[in-house]
Amino acid sequence: MVGLLGPNGAGKTTVIKMLLGLVTPDAGEAMLLGRPAREPAARVGVGYLPELFRYQPWLTAAEVLALHVRLAGADVPRPEQRDCLELVGLADRAGDRIGGFSKGMQQRLGLAVALVARPELVVLDEPTSALDPLGRADVRDIVLSLKSRGVAVLLNSHLIGEVERVCDRAVILDHGRVVASGTLAELLGTRELRLRLTDLTPAAEARLTATGTVDRQGDWFTVALPAVEDDTTVPDLVRDLAAAGVRLHAVEPARISLEQRLLGILRAENARAEGKTAENETAEHKSAENGSDR
């Protein structure tokens, strides 16, 4: 499960379209499931839900699925196609023409189309943009069920919480470049532990410092923990603090949200870009001055 994140215009949808052969890259090569993306055969095991889309309004929902099964060259029996419609909550509308579907229903149908030909990889571009909260929860469950079936998912969503809940890895794009990528744990970096302590002894304070950097505000202590989760650091710290006679009022895990991390990365990236521009301008100014001196 890979999430694609980035501000508007970062190139998230363009990356997806290049992967699917819908847009030709100016330079470089895109590979999809081990084959060059421009080859149609690379898309055999791929299901795709576009961001801005419509399906043939003169077809029924069942006919759209049958068409896509045929175009994918897959052999999916009718009952399985019907199950797919049922999965997205459209079983009772299978025989209705799509022209009368709401945007949310079309998005549900789009998800069924992406899933119907038994894909190895499902590319979802803003799959919940037209859905109500219930629909979003349904999509989340479907995506998680894909994960349990071993189907890879590339999820592009501006809803960071959605990505955080379902994805294992995330790629952050800005101005068409990857500015950060990795597992969520890697991206989120340091974990923190917040504690409210009284009767703190010097020994207990030393124990806190030995665990990680400590930030104190009154009775509240925030301790930075190692990025990799383990089962011993926190319980051992609490045990040792209690043994040192410290009164523990609260122990809370604190984690930087993906949103905070994303904003941090993007702001740092923008500041770096602006710094470079300013440097270039200064260099140009200097060379112009030198030129006029001569």
Add this chain to the structure above:
Amino acid sequence: MTTVRTVLTIAALTLREASRRRVLWALAVLTVALLGLSAWGFSRLLAESGVDLTSGQARLVASQLLNLVMFGFSLIAALGTAFLTGPTLSGETESGIALSVLARPIRRSALLLGKWLGLVVFGSGFIVLAGLAQCLVVLWTVDYWPPQPATALALLAAQTTVLLTLGLLLSTVISPMASGVVAVGLFGATWVAGVVGGLGAALGNEGVARVGTVSRVLLPTDGLWRGAMHGFQDAAALADAGPGFDGFPFLSQSALSPAYLAWAAVWVAMIWGLAATSFVRKDL
């Protein structure tokens, strides 16, 4: 998925689209109206002309009127296919229908060929059915049966194919409505140029006659239409009538040459190739 299977699937989808859109009903209503009107016209014409037409004159009049009504059908087919071609390609690109279809393991050229094939079957099917019905109406009302109906109907189908191929090329570069308007506009302009050229030939003005020749090479719809008229009309009656009918827009003086037919086929292949090149390079 094999390319042949893709082409046939898309062709079948295009035919299904045509059958479910209102354009089919519009075509059916216009066709029935034209058939009814011509049946009434043909049955009353000779009965009420008040002139004692010789058999040759009557056949010439029947030929002219048949060609006139067939022109009406070819116009309906041109409008129908031109306005069906635009939405089916550029409309699908604009609305996002093409995104999910082309993300499947299919070649864009196969999709284009499928669309083209479906439209050719639709346009040709319409023109053959409507044309045959019209021939039967004429047979029933004035007892006239054209000398080469199969060739003539095939040429009308070819004319429709030429126009829809042009529509397909236009729809890869401009909006759906604009591609329909431009295709029909060019069809009309070529027909007018053909009439002007015919008049030039009748008057012995080579410069004016060349207008028709050049336009028929640039867009073969008018050339194929003239070949079709030749198949519908009674050649003997026209020869008997003498040079008075030279340049008449609804009579054709000569059959099409094999070279012209070959050019029309090359033209279609060339324009289709351009459409495919344009569509394959398009970013969706």
